Amino acid sequence: MPLPFLTADRTYDQAADDLPLPYDDRDRWRRPYRPGPWRVGAAALLLLLASYVLFAGVIIGLTGTPSSAGTALVIGVLLVAAALRLLRVGVWVSARGLRRVAFFSTRTVAWGQIVSVRTVQQPVRWLGLPRTVQGQALVLSSRGRTSEDLPLMTTHGADFLARSQAFDRAADTVEAWAGEYREG
Incomplete structure (x- = not known):
């Protein structure tokens, strides 16, 4: 089963340098970079935990009460949903605007509302921690x-x-989308 949200379009890696936006269908929301190994690793650990919980739910269902099995199955499904949401977190772009997907919220800004998108040197949070x-x-x-x-x-x-090279390439791509659609 293909998971299109897990990988960025491969056309970006194969595109020439003079084509900053090599996408044919610009109305489709897409992430201009691949998810990093920390994000994929955390999602994989959540899915591993979910498999244990779901297996335990089946065993509890065969030997225990249905309410206990249902609780374990609900917890397992929530873990799978959390892993999938974790993989969707990031910046997405389309011809309609820029979308920032966080774990619990999504914020979409139309290109007409954007004043600037720029890279700055500043203190940043390490892996989202304080x-x-x-x-x-x-x-x-x-x-x-x-x-x-x-x-x-x-x-x-x-x-x-x-x-850092992946960050520079992703930032340049988002800035190119912003430059093209803010002016146009």
Whole structure:
């Protein structure tokens, strides 16, 4: 079963340098980078845990009460859903706008509302934890947002930790989408 949200389009890797946006169908939401090993590893561990819980639910169902088996099965399904949501977290772009998918929320900003998308050097959170380190962040400034700029992705996030070239390529791609659609 193909999982299109797990990989970025392969056409980006094979495209020429003079084509910053090599996608044919620009109305489809797509992530311009691959999920990082930390994100994929955490999702794999959640799926491993879910398999144990679901197997335990089947055993409990055969030997125990149906309510206990149902509880174990619900927990297993929630773990699978959490792993799939974790894999969808990131920045997505299309001709309609830019979408930042977090674990519990999704925020979509139309290209007309975006003032700027730029890479800045600033303290960033390490793997989303409270500890901050010096790094780079791709930040979004939009109309109607009075607080500080929204960080879309960072060099120390789950997708780009120890992958600075991947961060640079993804940031350049998002900036190219923003440059094309803000002007057009």
